Amino acid sequence: MTLDESDEPLVRGTLAGDATAFESLVRRYRRAALARALSIVGNSFAAEDVAQDAFVQAYEQLATLREHARFGAWLLMIVHRRSLNALRAEKRRRAVPLTDAIPDRTARATDGSADPRASRASILVAMRALTEVQCTVVLLADLEGWPHERIATTVGCSIAMSRRHLSDARKRLRELLAQEVRR
Amino acid sequence: MTFEDQGDDRPDSRPDARMDLRALDPDAYAGSEARFVSAVMARVAHLGGAPAIPTDPLYGLWSLPRPLLLAASVIALAVLGAAVGTRRAHVSTPATIADATGIPRAFLATGASRQ
Numbered sequence: 001m002t003l004d005e006s007d008e009p010l011v012r013g014t015l016a017g018d019a020t021a022f023e024s025l026v027r028r029y030r031r032a033a034l035a036r037a038l039s040i041v042g043n044s045f046a047a048e049d050v051a052q053d054a055f056v057q058a059y060e061q062l063a064t065l066r067e068h069a070r071f072g073a074w075l076l077m078i079v080h081r082r083s084l085n086a087l088r089a090e091k092r093r094r095a096v097p098l099t100d101a102i103p104d105r106t107a108r109a110t111d112g113s114a115d116p117r118a119s120r121a122s123i124l125v126a127m128r129a130l131t132e133v134q135c136t137v138v139l140l141a142d143l144e145g146w147p148h149e150r151i152a153t154t155v156g157c158s159i160a161m162s163r164r165h166l167s168d169a170r171k172r173l174r175e176l177l178a179q180e181v182r183r
Numbered sequence: 184m185t186f187e188d189q190g191d192d193r194p195d196s197r198p199d200a201r202m203d204l205r206a207l208d209p210d211a212y213a214g215s216e217a218r219f220v221s222a223v224m225a226r227v228a229h230l231g232g233a234p235a236i237p238t239d240p241l242y243g244l245w246s247l248p249r250p251l252l253l254a255a256s257v258i259a260l261a262v263l264g265a266a267v268g269t270r271r272a273h274v275s276t277p278a279t280i281a282d283a284t285g286i287p288r289a290f291l292a293t294g295a296s297r298q
Contacts, residue, residue, distance in 0.1 A: 034209035062234040120206035
């Protein structure tokens, strides 16, 4: 990981009052935060609200972050908690869980091919079976294309553990998606 | 970096091969990056200034590594417990047989002067 990829100078800049530094952090983690939120709440609009709220909370509490280089993991932890809270609130508010994405497994395009929405729904359901760190690692690696060196720094583990988490997450996702197809 | 940027690193059926998570690609459902960033920055600007440094008097303490903090807390509690225990034992133990049997000190002093 090169120096300009580290979060540390950006966090320090933000704490010193440099708004553009925080903007860079928002741009850097926007996609990961949105994907993480969507993987929990399963609803695009709710995911965007959660991700925005998480960035604002991160800004407010930035001075409490001990390891500046781990801003990404810290932010995604905030996203995770806020997503669970949003999910609980939504479940309380409605009798049925929300879903713009979730499961009509029979959803098929008229030409017989699988509906992309169903595919997304299956992935969302399967991702809920992963641990928090597995979910984060697989999103950063397979959606964002980050190398293990960067993931390890962000998540706060060794490169070997990052590989292990990714391998476990992929294996679990494949098993669950295969079960989904067989049904 | 998006999935398409990965060149030949395409998903396949190998157990440990890359997963195709393009269905979760935020840019396919969320608004544009510019809109998202401007919404967050507007809310942050509304808060005003740089993030506040906490006024918690123990703020510096929390920056210590957790295991160290935990170990120090356990040791402090053990020392405090030992000190309180010793003090209680010291206070409750009678100094003489007369104290233990409840004979008034004034009476003992009188007896000593007669001899």
